[in-house]
Amino acid sequence: MKKEELQKIIGNRIRLLRESKGVSQQVLAAMCNFEKGNMSRIEAGRTNPTFTTLYKISQALGIKITDLVDFE
Amino acid sequence: MKKEELQKIIGNRIRLLRESKGVSQQVLAAMCNFEKGNMSRIEAGRTNPTFTTLYKISQALGIKITDLVDFE
DNA sequence: CATTAAGTTGTCATATATGATAACCGGTTA
DNA sequence: TAACCGGTTATCATATATGACAACTTAATG
Numbered sequence: 090m091k092k093e094e095l096q097k098i099i100g101n102r103i104r105l106l107r108e109s110k111g112v113s114q115q116v117l118a119a120m121c122n123f124e125k126g127n128m129s130r131i132e133a134g135r136t137n138p139t140f141t142t143l144y145k146i147s148q149a150l151g152i153k154i155t156d157l158v159d160f161e
Numbered sequence: 162m163k164k165e166e167l168q169k170i171i172g173n174r175i176r177l178l179r180e181s182k183g184v185s186q187q188v189l190a191a192m193c194n195f196e197k198g199n200m201s202r203i204e205a206g207r208t209n210p211t212f213t214t215l216y217k218i219s220q221a222l223g224i225k226i227t228d229l230v231d232f233e
Numbered sequence: 234c235a236t237t238a239a240g241t242t243g244t245c246a247t248a249t250a251t252g253a254t255a256a257c258c259g260g261t262t263a
Numbered sequence: 264t265a266a267c268c269g270g271t272t273a274t275c276a277t278a279t280a281t282g283a284c285a286a287c288t289t290a291a292t293g
Contacts, residue, residue: 141209186269
């Protein structure tokens with residue numbers, strides 16, 4: 090599995106979960122203490138997030154990180 | 162939860178899983194296409210691995226990434 | 234039409250992950 | 264003792280994540 094593909098997968102998963110919670114990128118980003126533009130990049134798969142970034146997002150979404158990375 | 166703490170948690174988890182498979186850092190690192198020194202850093206919690214690095218490690222360990230990040 | 238909200242994109246500085254190399258340590262084994 | 268193995272640590276160059284900011288688009292709303 091190639092890097093860009095993985096980034097898209099995790100990005101799409103974050104988007105899916107975020108939308109299921111009915112929260113905007115803006116709000117979710119703020120809960121993670123960063124800007125909406127950065128959240129957009131992550132969801133678009135244009136970055137390879139670190140473990141701690143994924144953890145922050147999972148916390149903000151109110152889910153476990155295991156559920157955040159649960160794909161395939 | 163602070164960054165360093167999270168890094169240690171994931172590092173310890175990788176070590177635990179690696180040892181349970183009875184494989185050395187050297188061998189696991191090679192399966193991930195990097196050097197043993199880098200695996201040592203990750204396990205020691207001295208780095209904040211990216212999503213793709215965690216994925217590579219989970220694949221090398223023959224487990225799902227959900228199981229790799231399954232802690233607490 | 235003007236304003237606002239949501240999202241995208243480009244750019245920047247700074248921090249740090251990655252991957253490699255080498256030196257080193259402790260234990261084991263020939 | 265010497266050689267080897269598993270692991271640690273320091274250091275380096277390079278790539279890229281992070282976080283912030285601004286400009287832009289589109290859609291909805293006053």
